[in-house]
Amino acid sequence: MPEQILQTRNITKKYGTFSAVDNLSFSLQKGDIYGLIGQNGAGKTTLLKMVGGLTVPASGELELFGQASEDGLNRARLRIGCMIESPAFFPYLSATENLEYYRIQKGISGAKRVREVLQFVGLSDTGRKKFKDFSMGMKQRLGLALAIMGNPELIILDEPINGLDPMGIAEFRDIIWKLNRECKTTVLLSSHILGELSQIATVYGFINRGRLIEQISAKELTEKCKRRLVIKVNDTEKAVRILKDELSCTQYEIRDSRIFVDKYMDTPEVLTDTLVKSGIHVSELTTTGLNLEQYFINLVGGNQNA
C-alpha cells in the first residue's frame, strides 16, 4: 500500500462568514503528481497555504508525513518545498544571494547546492542581476529552485507555470517529471492551464466553492473521458447481439437507451452498414469524449446547478 504523505480531514477555513475551504478531506500518496483544479476563489491557494503553515485552519485536521500536532507539522514541513502564490524574494539580492539566504536558513550544507539548483532551473547565467530585474518566467524558475533546493520529499506548487513561455512550460514539465521519476518526489500542484496539467498529473482533485467535489486518478479520468461512438437504434437488444456476434465487439455500454461503443472510432460506417443490413434502424450516430477542461466544466457546472 502506498505511503500516505498528506491527509486532511474536514478541514475548514473561514474569512468572516465566507468559507474559503469547507470541510475538505483529501489525501496524497507518495509518488503522486496531484493536480488541484478549481476556479478562481475555489479555495486551492487557501488549502495549499494551510498545508504550508501560512494560515491556520478554523477546524479539521491536517496530517503531514503522519504528524498532526503543531510541532510535528513544523518538523514535517522541513521535508517539503513550497512555492505558494507568486514567487517572493528580496528584490535587492541576486538569484544566488537569495538562494544562499535560504540555504543558510534551512541549514543545507554546501554552497554548491545553490549553483546546482540554479543550473537545474536554467538560471545559472543570471550573475549579479537583481531579483527585481527578473522577468516573470525567471521569477517562477527561481521559486522552483527554492522549492527543490532542500531535496524535499513533497513539493507544493501553486500556479507554477503562470508567466512561463511555451518553452519554459515544456522545461518545467520535464523538471517535474524528472523529480518525480528520478528522485521519487511527490508533487502537489494547482494550475489554471488544464491542458498542461493533464500532461503531468497522475491524480486530480477537483475543488469548487471550498469543497473537493471529486478525486480521481489519471487512469480513471482517461477511461471516463475517452472517445466513443454513440448510437441510438430502434432495437437495442438486437443491435448488441449483432455487435458481439458479427463485429466481435465486446467493449460497449448501454446508457439512456444509447449504445456507447469503444471500437470503430475511425470507421463508423462499418458499424452502421452492418446494423442497417441486419434490419436495424439507426436514428442517431455521434461521438462522445471529453478533455480535462470539458470534464471540469461539466463537473463544476453540474455541481453548481445541483
Add this chain to the structure above:
Amino acid sequence: MRKLIHADLYRLFHRPYLFVLTGILCALAVLFNLMFSTDASIQKTLQFSLNYLKFLPLFEVMIVDIVMAEENKFSTLKNTISSGFGRKCVYTGKLITSLILTVFCDGIAFVFYLCSAFLRLHGNDLTSAFMGDYLLHIAVALLLIVGAMFVAMIFAVAFQKNAVYIFAFIGFILILPLVFEGFGIRIDIFRLLYKITIFGQAEGLYDIKNAQLYEPILVAILHIVISGIIGIHIFKKQEIS
C-alpha cells in the same frame, strides 16, 4: 533559530542600506558633538550625549523595517514559515537579529561620538567614577532602545503596509508622549502617563541620578514584556501572504 539569525545577518550585510544607516548615525553623532558642545569639558560633552540618546529609539523603526517589516512588503516570510520554522521561533529570531543590528549601528555611532569628543578634549575632569555612571546610563538607554524595538516589532507584524507601520510607530513612540507631556502641564494623570513612555524616560536620562535609574529600567522591561506577549500573539494568529 541560530540558522535564521545567521541567514538574516547574511542578507542584511549584503545590502548597502545598513551601512548607509550606520553612516548617517555616525555623521549625526559627530555633528551633534561639534554643534552643541564647542566650549564644554569632556565630562560635559559626554553628559550631553545622554540627551542625544533620546532620539535613538526612533531609529528602531528603520532597523525593524529591514529585519521584519520588509519581509511583509516582499512577501518573503512565507518561504521561511513553510520551511517548518515555528512562528515563535521566527519572531524571537527577528528580535535577536534586530538587537544585533541595533548594537552594531548604535555601537559604531557611539564610538564615533566618543572619538570626536576625545579628539576635542577640554580639561581633565574625566574620572573613573564618572565613566562608570556614564556607561551605566548608556546601558539603561540601550534597554529603552530595546523596548522601542519590541514595540516596533508589534507594528511591523500588525501592519502589512510599510507607511502605516512607520506612522504607527512614530505616533506611539514620539507623538503620544508629546501629547501626554502637553496635557501633563495641567492634568496630573498625563504627567504619569508621560513618565511611563520610552521617550519620556529617555528624555529624562540626561539629568537622572543612579539611584533613580530603576524607573527607566522598569519602563523598558514593561514595554519589552507587554510588547513581546502581544507581538507573538498577533504573529501566531496572522495569515502570511
